[in-house]
Amino acid sequence: MPVRLPPPDRASxxxxxxxxxxxxxxxxxxxxxxDLLLIGLAPxxxxxGVFTQNAFCAxxxxxxxxxxxxxxxxxxxxxxxxxxxxxxxxxxxxxxHKTCQRxxxxxxxxxxxxxxxxTGVILENxxxxxxxxxxxxxxxxPDASDWFEAAQTIMTTDTQPKAxxxxxxxxxxAVVITGISKGAGMIRPNMATMLGFMATDAEIGQACLAGLxxxxxxxxxxxxxxDGDTSTNDSYMAMATGQSGxxxxxxxxxxxxxxxxxxxxxxxxxxxxxxxxxRDGEGATKFMTxxxxxxxxxxxxxxxxxxxxxxxxxxTAFFASDPNLGRILAAVGYSGxxxxxxxxxxxxxxxxxxxxxxxxAASYTEAQGQAAMAPDEIEVDIDLGRGSTQATVWTCxxxxxxxxxxxDYRS
Amino acid sequence: MPVRLPPPDRASxxxxxxxxxxxxxxxxxxxxxxDLLLIGLAPxxxxxGVFTQNAFCAxxxxxxxxxxxxxxxxxxxxxxxxxxxxxxxxxxxxxxHKTCQRxxxxxxxxxxxxxxxxTGVILENxxxxxxxxxxxxxxxxPDASDWFEAAQTIMTTDTQPKAxxxxxxxxxxAVVITGISKGAGMIRPNMATMLGFMATDAEIGQACLAGLxxxxxxxxxxxxxxDGDTSTNDSYMAMATGQSGxxxxxxxxxxxxxxxxxxxxxxxxxxxxxxxxxRDGEGATKFMTxxxxxxxxxxxxxxxxxxxxxxxxxxTAFFASDPNLGRILAAVGYSGxxxxxxxxxxxxxxxxxxxxxxxxAASYTEAQGQAAMAPDEIEVDIDLGRGSTQATVWTCxxxxxxxxxxxDYRS
Numbered sequence: 041m042p043v044r045l046p047p048p049d050r051a052s053x054x055x056x057x058x059x060x061x062x063x064x065x066x067x068x069x070x071x072x073x074x075d076l077l078l079i080g081l082a083p084x085x086x087x088x089g090v091f092t093q094n095a096f097c098a099x100x101x102x103x104x105x106x107x108x109x110x111x112x113x114x115x116x117x118x119x120x121x122x123x124x125x126x127x128x129x130x131x132x133x134x135x136x137h138k139t140c141q142r143x144x145x146x147x148x149x150x151x152x153x154x155x156x157x158x159t160g161v162i163l164e165n166x167x168x169x170x171x172x173x174x175x176x177x178x179x180x181x182p183d184a185s186d187w188f189e190a191a192q193t194i195m196t197t198d199t200q201p202k203a204x205x206x207x208x209x210x211x212x213x214a215v216v217i218t219g220i221s222k223g224a225g226m227i228r229p230n231m232a233t234m235l236g237f238m239a240t241d242a243e244i245g246q247a248c249l250a251g252l253x254x255x256x257x258x259x260x261x262x263x264x265x266x267d268g269d270t271s272t273n274d275s276y277m278a279m280a281t282g283q284s285g286x287x288x289x290x291x292x293x294x295x296x297x298x299x300x301x302x303x304x305x306x307x308x309x310x311x312x313x314x315x316x317x318x319r320d321g322e323g324a325t326k327f328m329t330x331x332x333x334x335x336x337x338x339x340x341x342x343x344x345x346x347x348x349x350x351x352x353x354x355x356t357a358f359f360a361s362d363p364n365l366g367r368i369l370a371a372v373g374y375s376g377x378x379x380x381x382x383x384x385x386x387x388x389x390x391x392x393x394x395x396x397x398x399x400x401a402a403s404y405t406e407a408q409g410q411a412a413m414a415p416d417e418i419e420v421d422i423d424l425g426r427g428s429t430q431a432t433v434w435t436c437x438x439x440x441x442x443x444x445x446x447x448d449y450r451s
Numbered sequence: 452m453p454v455r456l457p458p459p460d461r462a463s464x465x466x467x468x469x470x471x472x473x474x475x476x477x478x479x480x481x482x483x484x485x486d487l488l489l490i491g492l493a494p495x496x497x498x499x500g501v502f503t504q505n506a507f508c509a510x511x512x513x514x515x516x517x518x519x520x521x522x523x524x525x526x527x528x529x530x531x532x533x534x535x536x537x538x539x540x541x542x543x544x545x546x547x548h549k550t551c552q553r554x555x556x557x558x559x560x561x562x563x564x565x566x567x568x569x570t571g572v573i574l575e576n577x578x579x580x581x582x583x584x585x586x587x588x589x590x591x592x593p594d595a596s597d598w599f600e601a602a603q604t605i606m607t608t609d610t611q612p613k614a615x616x617x618x619x620x621x622x623x624x625a626v627v628i629t630g631i632s633k634g635a636g637m638i639r640p641n642m643a644t645m646l647g648f649m650a651t652d653a654e655i656g657q658a659c660l661a662g663l664x665x666x667x668x669x670x671x672x673x674x675x676x677x678d679g680d681t682s683t684n685d686s687y688m689a690m691a692t693g694q695s696g697x698x699x700x701x702x703x704x705x706x707x708x709x710x711x712x713x714x715x716x717x718x719x720x721x722x723x724x725x726x727x728x729x730r731d732g733e734g735a736t737k738f739m740t741x742x743x744x745x746x747x748x749x750x751x752x753x754x755x756x757x758x759x760x761x762x763x764x765x766x767t768a769f770f771a772s773d774p775n776l777g778r779i780l781a782a783v784g785y786s787g788x789x790x791x792x793x794x795x796x797x798x799x800x801x802x803x804x805x806x807x808x809x810x811x812a813a814s815y816t817e818a819q820g821q822a823a824m825a826p827d828e829i830e831v832d833i834d835l836g837r838g839s840t841q842a843t844v845w846t847c848x849x850x851x852x853x854x855x856x857x858x859d860y861r862s
Contacts, residue, residue: 095791096784096809127780129794129810162777163811272781352763352849353857360858366573369538370683373507380506383540398507399540400574438763440854446764447771 041199042320043327043416043436048188048203054216055185056239058082058281062181063193066174068167069122069160074193076174078143079117079237080183085281087114087155088250090257092274099125099132100156101273103140107152115153116143117277118175119235121196121222125158125166126272135166142172146179159196159222159235159273191220194235197445198222202316208305210298213286215242217302219309221261223317236261236276236313242302243282248290252306253278259307260314264434265349276310318434323441326358329419333430340377341431344422347375348433355438358418363409365394372422384425390418452610453731454738454827454847459599459614465627466596467650469493469692473592474604477585479578480533480571485604487585489554490528490648491594496692498525498566499661501668503685510536510543511567512684514551518563526564527554528688529586530646532607532633536569536577537683546577553583557590570607570633570646570684602631605646608856609633613727619716621709624697626653628713630720632672634728647672647687647724653713654693659701663717664689670718671725675845676760687721729845734852737769740830744841751788752842755833758786766849769829774820776805783833795836801829 060080069075081087089108091101107114118139125132140154147154158166191201205218219238244252253276261276288299319327330349335341348354351371357364368387373380382398389412393401412418471491480486492498500519502512518525529550536543551565558565569577602612616629630649655663664687672687699710730738741760746752759765762782768775779798784791793809800823804812823829 094781094784095788096780096793096796124777127777127806127810129808132810161775162781163806164777272777272784352853356854356857359854362858364572366535366538366575366683369507370505370573373505373683377506382507385507395538395574397540399538399543438854440851442763443767443770443849443851443854446767447773 043324045200045316045319047200048191050188052205053187053203054205054207054218055187056216056218056281057241057283058085059185059239059279060183061185061187061190062178062183063186063189064174064177064181066120066170068120068170068174069196074189075121076171076178077119077190077193078175078178079119080147081115081279082281082283083113083115085114085279086244086246086249087277087279088246088253089275089277090253092272094272094274096127096272098158098273099128099136100158101275102133103136104155104157104275107140107155110152112150112152114155115149116147117155117157117237118143119157119194120166120171121194122160123158123164123166124160124162124273127163128165131165135168138168139166139171139175142175146175155277157235157273157275159194162272187218187220194220194222196222197322198320200320202313202320204309204312206305206309208302210286210301212295212298213284215240215284215286215302217305217309219313221313221317223320235273236310237279238277238306238309238313239279239281240306241281241284243285243287244280245289249278249280251290252303256307256310260310263432264314264318265346315434318436321436322445323439323443324436325416325439326437327417328358328435328437330422330433330435331419331430332422332424334423334425334427335429335431336427338429338431341429342433344372344375344377344424345431345433347371348420348422349435352438355435358413359437359439361410361413363389363406363413365389365409368420368422369395369398377424380424381426386423386425388421389413390415454735456611456727456730458611459602461599463616464598464614465616465618465629466598467627467629467692468652468694469496470596470650470690471594472596472598472601473589473594474597474600475585475588475592477531477581479531479581479585480607485600486532487582487589488530488601488604489586489589490530491558492526492690493692493694494524494526496525496690497655497657497660498688498690499657499664500686500688501664503683505683505685507538507683509569509684510539510547511569512686513544514547515566515568515686518551518566521563523561523563525566526560527558528566528568528648529554530568530605531577531582532605533571534569534575534577535571535573535684538574539576542576546579549579550577550582550586553586557586566688568646568684568686570605573683598629598631605631605633607633608733609731611731613724613731615720615723617716617720619713621697621712623706623709624695626651626695626697626713628716628720630724632724632728634731646684647721648690649688649717649720649724650690650692651717652692652695654696654698655691656700660689660691662701663714667718667721671721674843675725675729676757726845729847732847733856734850734854735847736827736850737848738828739769739846739848741833741844741846742830742841743833743835745834745836745838746840746842747838749840749842752840753844755783755786755788755835756842756844758782759831759833760844760846763849769824770848770850772821772824774800774817774824776800776820779831779833780806780809788835791835792837797834797836799832800824801826
């Protein structure tokens with residue numbers, strides 16, 4: 041059961057003019073469910089992306105980087121679940137290239153105008169026969185725009201699809217932002233999440249879109265963690281079709297206020313999609329916001345936040361709703377921040393002052409702690425007392441179900 | 452059930468001349484079991500120690516550092532379980548000092564000749580009334596030398612005592628090495644383990660003993676991890692009473708070969724005590740040796756080994772005996788080693804070549820993987836193909852019982 045994450049309302053998911061979606065069951069993940077998604081993009085669409093920093097990055101990630109660097113206009117994205125095509129060497133690269141080739145042939149454009157994405161088990165080759173059959177079926181289907189089905193198609197151990205839409209009224213006209221994501225495990229993105237795709241019908245230049253994507257990733261997909269495991273396939277893609285006729289730019293002063301409003305809406309969608317991944321994290325029963333403030337640098341604020349968010353002891357204490365809160369101080373202490381003065385650190389749980397001056401707060405009672413730990417959504421505020429910057433990381437607890445899911449993942 | 456860790460054979464634990472042990476039930480942890488240990492040392496004993504690097508280091512750790520720095524000969528160590536006296540501020544320091552004071556009064560030496568150790572729950576004050584009653588009882592008991600009972604007394608969530616003894620025949624005569632340790636959770640020592648104590652009746656000068664302690668810690672207690680949580684109380688102490696009359700030194704050429712043999716035995720005992728902590732790790736069902744070779748530096752070898760050892764996905768795959776071995780490559784990839792060439796990395800599990808050239812080995816079969824993952828003791832060999840240094844880390848799997856134990860620790 042995801043933590044306070046109702047399934048997306050299908051009617052609320054707005055089509056994005058210039059984006060067509062087609063989902064088929066290729067039998068790669070499991071029989072009887074869609075597992076192959078084709079995203080078609082109108083000519084003139086700009087595309088930007090950020091990818092995993094894992095040295096074992098998957099073949100499709102390598103091909104995406106290459107194709108984005110080629111400066112050809114991207115016309116299609118193809119995403120499969122069930123096999124990550126990672127740790128697959130030359131064969132994996134050949135398979136990813138062949139996938140692009142097939143899509144390009146059907147769409148009558150170049151292979152370098154196609155971006156491939158895969159998610160699933162590592163160290164196994166893509167079943168190309170099934171991929172090709174699935175693609176052939178996709179080409180024969182009429183264009184559609186069902187973002188709900190698209191979100192379902194890219195799921196692996198996710199328990200429900202993740203999709204968010206916003207219509208933004210700007211001075212220049214109305215634009216739409218719609219995005220989908222998937223996650224569940226091996227989630228400690230270092231550039232982007234497992235998979236996140238966001239599209240808008242606004243017109244945004246390539247450099248501007250790339251900057252927006254990076255900034256949005258840092259505020260959303262790069263601020264979540266489930267288990268600290270950075271995947272081999274993390275990809276976060278942004279697409280701007282321009283079909284609304286509303287042109288936006290970060291450098292054009294005449295649309296400055298529209299840009300600010302659009303950016304805000306874009307960040308909201310990316311944050312909601314990223315948080316949805318945590319809320320539906322493997323075995324998650326609680327959603328935690330770890331906010332570290334009064335840090336000397338934002339790097340050290342993130343370092344402390346991740347140390348707390350990754351501590352198995354902290355995570356199991358949250359699972360148990362047990363205010364064994366010394367574990368939070370211990371994690372702050374070993375986070376590696378140099379010359380940290382423990383005597384200046386304070387900690388609040390859902391507003392309750394637990395520790396100050398590096399020790400238990402005089403006002404704190406066990407009953408307060410029990411009450412603060414009870415909800416399924418918890419804010420942990422850690423004040424380091426040494427500067428003025430802050431960072432926020434979202435994470436979930438560590439439960440029996442995480443073990444069950446990951447012990448049985450392949451079976 | 453610890454992994455291949457039979458309880459120590461009481462008869463095999465050799466007394467160390469010059470070391471007296473006294474255990475009492477002070478009711479700090481639980482009624483009806485010993486939880487307070489007093490170690491008395493003969494005059495002339497040298498003592499050295501290494502401690503946690505956690506910024507929230509516990510009050511007793513702070514007092515130990517102070518007393519060791521005072522250069523007074525240490526005459527007693529006092530260890531309690533049930534309360535870590537960490538995150539307890541000035542009151543915690545006062546309590547640790549008072550504990551030393553009481554022991555010093557009874558023994559007729561200075562408080563600075565006493566070292567205090569605590570392990571247990573963080574953020575709670577030492578129950579000084581029970582501590583003082585317990586100490587009074589200890590002073591009234593006759594001296595004993597029961598290392599088995601001492602090992603039992605310092606346990607927290609450990610399922611069995613950890614104690615190892617060796618008699619070493621040297622040219623200069625026979626000496627004894629006996630040690631005890633405790634661990635179970637919050638174990639990713641960064642200097643030493645939760646608690647480890649080793650004593651010998653050899654005569655070893657202070658500087659020499661300090662060097663030996665540091666080197667032994669790096670090869671044993673600093674090479675284990677259970678959950679990546681570096682405790683606030685980690686302490687590893689070495690004591691040399693000199694009562695055997697056998698003098699050893701790292702700088703005296705006339706005893707060079709004795710020193711080498713003694714050091715070897717000392718390392719064996721410290722390694723066995725450290726490994727015992729992992730074998731009895733919270734919820735452990737498997738014991739893994741992660742060996743990273745062909746690294747450019749020993750720092751990066753350790754970085755990779757710890758990334759693999761801490762990955763919840765790798766740990767649950769071992770728990771399930773599931774050869775989902777791409778998770779190991781993913782952890783190597785995100786370990787943060789700069790410019791790692793994934794195409795040079797190979798991985799073996801219990802001798803079976805799983806991956807080479809950054810991808811699945813051509814010879815590898817699922818059946819081989821199943822067979823390699825089945826035993827309860829597994830060697831993971833990772834070759835980075837970029838240098839000539841190596842590092843070894845010992846760890847255990849992540850099981851349902853880890854969650855249960857830590858969700859319920861305080862109850």
